[in-house]
Amino acid sequence: MATWKNLDTLDSFGKLKELKNHVDIAAALSGEEGGKRVADYSTPMAAGLSYNYAAKEVDETVLSALAKLADEAQLIDKFQELYNGAVINTGENRMVLHHLARKQLGNPVVVDGVDKREFYVAQQKKAADFANKVHAGEITNEAGEKFTTVVQIGIGGSDLGPRALYIALENWAKANNTFKMEAKFISNVDPDDAAAVLTSVDLAHSLFIVVSKSGTTLETLTNEAFVKDALTKAGLNPSKHMLAVTSETSPLAKSEDYLTAIFMDDYIGGRYSSVSGVGGAILSLAFGPEVFAQLLEGAAAEDQLATNRDLMKNPDMLDALIGIYERNVQGYPSTAVLPYSQALSRFPAHLQQCDMESNGKTVNRFGEPVNYVTGPVIFGEPGTNGQHSFYQLLHQGSDIVPLQFIGFKNSQLGVDVDIENSTSQQKLCANVAAQIVAFACGKEDENLNKNFKGKRPSSIIIGQQLTPASLGALLAHFENKIMFQGFVWNLNSFDQEGVQLGKVLAKRVLAHNTDGALKVFSDLLNI
Numbered sequence: 139m140a141t142w143k144n145l146d147t148l149d150s151f152g153k154l155k156e157l158k159n160h161v162d163i164a165a166a167l168s169g170e171e172g173g174k175r176v177a178d179y180s181t182p183m184a185a186g187l188s189y190n191y192a193a194k195e196v197d198e199t200v201l202s203a204l205a206k207l208a209d210e211a212q213l214i215d216k217f218q219e220l221y222n223g224a225v226i227n228t229g230e231n232r233m234v235l236h237h238l239a240r241k242q243l244g245n246p247v248v249v250d251g252v253d254k255r256e257f258y259v260a261q262q263k264k265a266a267d268f269a270n271k272v273h274a275g276e277i278t279n280e281a282g283e284k285f286t287t288v289v290q291i292g293i294g295g296s297d298l299g300p301r302a303l304y305i306a307l308e309n310w311a312k313a314n315n316t317f318k319m320e321a322k323f324i325s326n327v328d329p330d331d332a333a334a335v336l337t338s339v340d341l342a343h344s345l346f347i348v349v350s351k352s353g354t355t356l357e358t359l360t361n362e363a364f365v366k367d368a369l370t371k372a373g374l375n376p377s378k379h380m381l382a383v384t385s386e387t388s389p390l391a392k393s394e395d396y397l398t399a400i401f402m403d404d405y406i407g408g409r410y411s412s413v414s415g416v417g418g419a420i421l422s423l424a425f426g427p428e429v430f431a432q433l434l435e436g437a438a439a440e441d442q443l444a445t446n447r448d449l450m451k452n453p454d455m456l457d458a459l460i461g462i463y464e465r466n467v468q469g470y471p472s473t474a475v476l477p478y479s480q481a482l483s484r485f486p487a488h489l490q491q492c493d494m495e496s497n498g499k500t501v502n503r504f505g506e507p508v509n510y511v512t513g514p515v516i517f518g519e520p521g522t523n524g525q526h527s528f529y530q531l532l533h534q535g536s537d538i539v540p541l542q543f544i545g546f547k548n549s550q551l552g553v554d555v556d557i558e559n560s561t562s563q564q565k566l567c568a569n570v571a572a573q574i575v576a577f578a579c580g581k582e583d584e585n586l587n588k589n590f591k592g593k594r595p596s597s598i599i600i601g602q603q604l605t606p607a608s609l610g611a612l613l614a615h616f617e618n619k620i621m622f623q624g625f626v627w628n629l630n631s632f633d634q635e636g637v638q639l640g641k642v643l644a645k646r647v648l649a650h651n652t653d654g655a656l657k658v659f660s661d662l663l664n665i
């Protein structure tokens with residue numbers, strides 16, 4: 139059994155702290171040696187991706203100190219315990235099984251006589267069968283006509299991951315003739331969200347997936363009622379247009395009002411649930427079950443790499459530990475995720491939830507305060523758009539923000555033009571290469587306003603193309619990175635008590651049970 143200790147009690151962390159400002163990346167990347175470093179400081183990921191950390195503030199000494207930290211913190215032993223079914227989510231007394239939804243990495247996990255791998259596969263099959271019947275016209279609207287659009291109603295993990303993945307694969311599916319149905323999403327309780335989506339779809343030919351693990355989320359239940367009202371007013375029977383994705387114990391599971399219900403369980407956290415029916419139903423309907431299966435395979439292959447004890451062959455653990463060095467030794471407060479891929483436009487938003495809801499904590503897994511900083515602020519936008527927005531601060535602002543670039547050699551649609559001797563794809567890739575060097579090396583200028591100090595670290599994940607498999611690998615990479623960082627910080631990365639207080643107070647406002655500041659704010663907002 140692994141021992142769970144606070145980071146500041148580990149000898150290897152004391153040694154790592156002595157290496158503050160150890161590497162000057164501007165110097166490390168200069169000249170021929172710099173070129174060699176770019177070629178060498180790279181490790182393969184799954185699905186043809188690679189993780190390049192040449193522009194990070196590490197060298198053999200820092201990497202060896204990080205490897206010692208990984209060993210002393212028993213990161214691989216903890217991962218093994220996790221996928222073998224230990225109660226890693228101590229706050230909610232639950233196992234953490236999202237890896238099992240993609241592959242059996244370890245021993246069978248059996249709960250109340252049910253093999254959990256078999257349960258997840260059975261639910262995937264149920265979603266696949268449902269999607270195939272919709273595509274074949276075996277499940278239709280009441281007039282016997284095919285459904286053409288699918289709308290997901292959910293919020294947080296029941297929205298962000300699936301939405302990011304749908305957007306990521308929409309063009310790829312169109313280019314590869316696997317695009318089946320357009321998907322839309324309703325998440326916000328702002329009535330303008332549901333109203334705008336409902337006016338943009340043909341209700342009679344739309345399927346709605348109500349996605350809520352708990353079946354109690356205010357926004358989702360409100361939006362479900364909003365949609366049912368619209369269907370009824372259009373003379374349609376809501377129960378012939380809706381399915382549910384939920385846990386077997388939720389109130390939604392007991393309802394007869396759905397065409398079908400696809401189940402998940404409490405062992406897959408909302409922000410890790412894209413690989414369950416939460417993402418599986420909509421992606422199978424939109425692109426076909428085979429595409430979702432390829433995404434799972436990519437994720438499974440990346441998970442397999444994450445089991446490697448050798449830090450240099452484990453890109454997820456390596457990325458995690460470099461992040462620990464940046465946060466706890468260098469003292470950087472945030473991390474930007476910058477995909478040079480328009481298809482990944484919502485991926486940073488998904489990672490925001492995944493990372494910040496997991497590791498935005500100041501007590502350890504035993505409920506005791508920790509004396510070190512934990513999860514960074516995560517934000518991001520696709521490049522090159524971000525360059526014309528917030529990169530000014532990244533280049534010359536007072537905080538150093540570590541950067542995680544993502545780039546692909548080829549576009550998804552393959553439609554491109556050559557203008558002034560380069561294609562758009564080449565221009566995109568040229569920009570990411572330029573940014574890495576500009577951030578790391580800077581540029582001296584007598585005019586301080588034009589001076590770039592450099593020394594701003596970044597990594598880049600490079601792939602051939604954004605496909606279902608490489609997207610799955612990318613998703614798993616970041617999930618595993620967050621998991622390893624939570625282990626190092628001795629946090630429970632799998633609950634989210636920090637979101638509860640706001641929910642409780644909002645209920646009080648709606649029940650007009652307020653006083654003091656809450657009452658005055660409520661009055662100001664006309665509630």
Ligand SMILES: O=P(O)(O)OC[C@H]1O[C@](O)(CO)[C@@H](O)[C@@H]1O
Pocket residue numbers: 293294295296349350351352353354355358407408409495634637
């Ligand atoms: O799927 P549910 O139960 O509706 O929860 C939605 C989201 O709400 C949260 O619990 C936070 O409020 C997230 O963790 C979760 O992804």
